[in-house]
Amino acid sequence: MKGKYRGFIFDLNGTIIDDMVYHTDAWFDILVSDLGAKLSYENVKSEMYGKNSELLKRVFGDDYFDEKTIEELSINKEKKYQKLYKPNLKLISGFEEFIDRASGKAIGMAIGSAAIMFNIDFVIDNLNIRKYFQALVSADDVDKSKPDPETFLKAAEQLKVEPSSCLVFEDAPKGVEAALNAGMDVVVLTTMHDKHEFSNFDNIVGFIEDYEDPLLEKIIGKG
Ligand SMILES: O=P(O)(O)OC[C@H]1O[C@@H](O)[C@H](O)[C@@H](O)[C@@H]1O
Numbered sequence: 001m002k003g004k005y006r007g008f009i010f011d012l013n014g015t016i017i018d019d020m021v022y023h024t025d026a027w028f029d030i031l032v033s034d035l036g037a038k039l040s041y042e043n044v045k046s047e048m049y050g051k052n053s054e055l056l057k058r059v060f061g062d063d064y065f066d067e068k069t070i071e072e073l074s075i076n077k078e079k080k081y082q083k084l085y086k087p088n089l090k091l092i093s094g095f096e097e098f099i100d101r102a103s104g105k106a107i108g109m110a111i112g113s114a115a116i117m118f119n120i121d122f123v124i125d126n127l128n129i130r131k132y133f134q135a136l137v138s139a140d141d142v143d144k145s146k147p148d149p150e151t152f153l154k155a156a157e158q159l160k161v162e163p164s165s166c167l168v169f170e171d172a173p174k175g176v177e178a179a180l181n182a183g184m185d186v187v188v189l190t191t192m193h194d195k196h197e198f199s200n201f202d203n204i205v206g207f208i209e210d211y212e213d214p215l216l217e218k219i220i221g222k223g
Pocket residue numbers: 011012013014023048049050051052055077112113114115116119172175
């Protein structure tokens with residue numbers, strides 16, 4: 001496996017930071033408490049993929065909100081999320097050491113997220129990790145988000161690495177599906193979903209809890 005990959009593409013939420021519970025809480029507040037959607041907490045969790053606009057249209061129907069309202073709801077959700085999560089904002093264990101080593105081995109590094117840039121900026125600037133990434137692809141940069149492959153294909157293009165030489169780091173089944181659609185292998189972070197939820201996929205090279213896992217040494221080598 002060592003030397004197979006020339007680009008690493010990281011999902012953001014649940015992959016670089018362990019924050020999915022804060023997204024679920026913020027979405028539950030907006031969708032259920034404020035807007036009256038008939039969804040359980042578990043339903044909210046399973047609807048939470050893709051762009052905010054895609055999620056709102058999936059839950060309420062395509063024509064329920066105008067674009068201006070969708071934009072406002074999306075920003076309100078992220079402000080709520082950032083307020084809830086900020087006191088706990090931290091990288092998943094071993095992440096910075098891992099990307100620092102990968103950078104030293106000339107592996108290109110990107111973020112490919114369904115989050116809007118407002119959230120990507122919030123994470124990478126507060127944690128001071130912007131310097132590691134040569135490409136950032138957010139919800140604002142694609143027509144269709146995950147499970148569509150556009151996010152990861154754009155990241156590969158910006159890194160100037162063939163999709164087949166990119167390794168994606170993801171925590172969500174829809175993200176693994178997006179990587180499969182892009183022709184990319186995946187390492188799955190088990191922060192939010194159990195292993196059995198990924199049994200349909202054949203592009204997974206391994207499951208890790210954090211970046212201290214020995215699997216990563218097999219991928220980039222020692223030192
Ligand atoms: O693609 P990522 O980085 O996991 O981000 C996904 C999440 O990004 C959040 O900003 C959205 O509001 C969530 O609904 C979505 O699940």
